[in-house]
Amino acid sequence: DSSASFQNLKHKNPHKRSPQKAKNPEHLRNLLSQRHALPIFPARARLLEEFKKHQTVIVIGETGSGKTTQIPQYIHEERLDRKGGICITQPRRVAAISIAKRVAEEMDTNLGGLVGYSVRFEEAVCPATKVKYVTDGMLLREAISDPLLSKYSWILLDEAHERTINTDVLFGIVKDAQKTRRSTPGQDPLRLLIMSATMDVDHFQPGRQHPIEMFYAKKQQEDYVMATMTTVFQIHREAPPRHDILLFLTGQEEIDSVTANLRQIAKDGSLAECPRLRVLPMYAALPAHQQLDVFRPTAEGERKVIVSTNIAETSITIPGIRFVIDCGRAKVRTYHPGSGFDALKVRKISQAQAWQRTGRAGREASGNCYRAYTRAEFDAMDVNPTPEILRSNLSSVMLQLLAMGIKNVVTFDFIDKPSAEHLEAAMVQLTFLGAVVIKSDCLELTEAGRKMAQFPLEPRYAKVILSGPEHGCTDEVLSIISMLSSESIFVNPAGKKEQAAIARRKFTSVEGDHITLLKVFRAFKAAKKNKMWCHENFLNFRNLMYATEVRKQLVQVCERCGVALTSCQQKTDSVRRCLATGLFTSVAELQLDGKYLTLDTKQEAALHPTSALFGGKPAYVLFTELVLTGKAYMHLNSIVDPQWLHDIAPEYFRKKHVKR
Numbered sequence: 001d002s003s004a005s006f007q008n009l010k011h012k013n014p015h016k017r018s019p020q021k022a023k024n025p026e027h028l029r030n031l032l033s034q035r036h037a038l039p040i041f042p043a044r045a046r047l048l049e050e051f052k053k054h055q056t057v058i059v060i061g062e063t064g065s066g067k068t069t070q071i072p073q074y075i076h077e078e079r080l081d082r083k084g085g086i087c088i089t090q091p092r093r094v095a096a097i098s099i100a101k102r103v104a105e106e107m108d109t110n111l112g113g114l115v116g117y118s119v120r121f122e123e124a125v126c127p128a129t130k131v132k133y134v135t136d137g138m139l140l141r142e143a144i145s146d147p148l149l150s151k152y153s154w155i156l157l158d159e160a161h162e163r164t165i166n167t168d169v170l171f172g173i174v175k176d177a178q179k180t181r182r183s184t185p186g187q188d189p190l191r192l193l194i195m196s197a198t199m200d201v202d203h204f205q206p207g208r209q210h211p212i213e214m215f216y217a218k219k220q221q222e223d224y225v226m227a228t229m230t231t232v233f234q235i236h237r238e239a240p241p242r243h244d245i246l247l248f249l250t251g252q253e254e255i256d257s258v259t260a261n262l263r264q265i266a267k268d269g270s271l272a273e274c275p276r277l278r279v280l281p282m283y284a285a286l287p288a289h290q291q292l293d294v295f296r297p298t299a300e301g302e303r304k305v306i307v308s309t310n311i312a313e314t315s316i317t318i319p320g321i322r323f324v325i326d327c328g329r330a331k332v333r334t335y336h337p338g339s340g341f342d343a344l345k346v347r348k349i350s351q352a353q354a355w356q357r358t359g360r361a362g363r364e365a366s367g368n369c370y371r372a373y374t375r376a377e378f379d380a381m382d383v384n385p386t387p388e389i390l391r392s393n394l395s396s397v398m399l400q401l402l403a404m405g406i407k408n409v410v411t412f413d414f415i416d417k418p419s420a421e422h423l424e425a426a427m428v429q430l431t432f433l434g435a436v437v438i439k440s441d442c443l444e445l446t447e448a449g450r451k452m453a454q455f456p457l458e459p460r461y462a463k464v465i466l467s468g469p470e471h472g473c474t475d476e477v478l479s480i481i482s483m484l485s486s487e488s489i490f491v492n493p494a495g496k497k498e499q500a501a502i503a504r505r506k507f508t509s510v511e512g513d514h515i516t517l518l519k520v521f522r523a524f525k526a527a528k529k530n531k532m533w534c535h536e537n538f539l540n541f542r543n544l545m546y547a548t549e550v551r552k553q554l555v556q557v558c559e560r561c562g563v564a565l566t567s568c569q570q571k572t573d574s575v576r577r578c579l580a581t582g583l584f585t586s587v588a589e590l591q592l593d594g595k596y597l598t599l600d601t602k603q604e605a606a607l608h609p610t611s612a613l614f615g616g617k618p619a620y621v622l623f624t625e626l627v628l629t630g631k632a633y634m635h636l637n638s639i640v641d642p643q644w645l646h647d648i649a650p651e652y653f654r655k656k657h658v659k660r
């Protein structure tokens, strides 16, 4: 049972209602009338009838109509979950957590009891949990140890229109499980609901959707971030209080900086007559309690501005939004098999996504949508987004399919089959990592590959951990990888950037960012995980605690897989060497002209200004991630020795002409 490796962080007695949390009956009545007012409510009986009649049902309804929160409750109320629970998948952890919380409230029970959630590194469930919200990635992991998904009677694949890799793959797996359970005597049938938002533009029905006035940029914007910020204040000067604004931007860094800037500008005297401005960021890596902040209703005389990634497009619904500002872009992971290049790229969104964003403005009353791009730019956008499976590195998925015993990944029942090139590239990567071998034209999982599949990590990170004992530094790489799993350990408050940089200097390692992270983690432990200490050192306490929790769970997986927990103490070069065993395809070489070229794809890439190595010129650097924001930047870098590279993957580096 793979989920057993994850600790129950909030293990609560489901039947005991904590006295201090006793809800007032009026609040409950209020919630109930809200439920009854949802567009899905009149369809309740009809839906249940269809669910009883068919083993697979597709439910399509506009965002906010009540699919995710209500359908599991309908099934439970009808006691159709007596024999097995209901599992609802979400592409994003924030959605799984916030929706579980909402549903627990509506059902008047404690979160982690009858209603729970399970996302990577964090869960709130107990044996009595019947309604469980999970990320699609978590259910996929569960399927590794239990391909028949025997715990569940109902699998609800939600947000299917998003076409994430995990949901796509789950679709094939659940169909398989359904078939097997049907033909196995004594097995309960497995019921499958596919739930999707309407992506059809014509579906903006009047009645449910209030009119939205559209505004386009008059000319193409050079700086879309600036353009959207200006728009926020134009609106803020004129709109009445509690007419909230939802601003779509691309990624965490951008959102943090815009949030800080908006807060700063809001203090300006010329805005004294305007409502108070409450600016809140929203992205997947944000700690859960901060994510929940955006759902808090806006107070009298106040205006909320939510600065969000595409997370607020369909999977969560924020009340009170009257204005949407759309930058027209999103950060997406793309992979080019020919070049082996996997990167987070800021890309233009599709028209379907643009309409989804627009729709957020007209949920409760008429609204306005400001597009920071011209009408012509809109017309030039793709009509629909490309499914993730067609643009990603498939090595994780392939490893998991193999671990589930699906031998021929090439003939797997994908909704959209990835190209032969993509599949080939994933195969090559897994071969290099030693996870698979090719035997008589078939992929076979190695012992190492089997262990790698146990880690809730990308195969290359799992490989690093498995190499730990050999290099005597499991302890250290576990700390580093846990920190990489959490985001932004460092805090950069606007106006205090210099102080933050000075405070950070004592952790900076000449070996690079990974050892810097290690030093932070060690210092954090030495400081007894003290909050004040974090504050003084411009470190994010919560994210460090999260990393600590992740680490604990990775240690458990190590114990199960028999990976010895060795430590190298101060011999940190072995740590870098160990990192290279998994990340060796992410190395760049210094050129005569002082620029770096990646070895894998010969792409020009620069050290990011926040890197510990910035300003230096080491001959070979290993990077964790390549981010394209105009220019390609290497994030989180370490110095590596070319001799190590030859020792790790001789064939690969001979081909790349790396001199020892």
Ligand code: ADP
Residues within 6 Å of the ligand: 038, 061, 062, 063, 064, 065, 066, 067, 068, 069, 070, 098, 099, 102, 295, 314, 315, 316, 317, 319
């Ligand atoms: P769908 O899945 O069809 O998009 P949901 O079931 O997620 O719809 O949401 C139904 C309604 O529940 C939303 O319109 C919203 O008003 C309300 N809702 C959902 N989550 C919350 C929350 N955390 N706080 C307040 N209201 C919420």
Ligand code: MG
Residues within 6 Å of the ligand: 064, 067, 068, 069, 158, 159, 314, 315
């Ligand atoms: Mg939903």
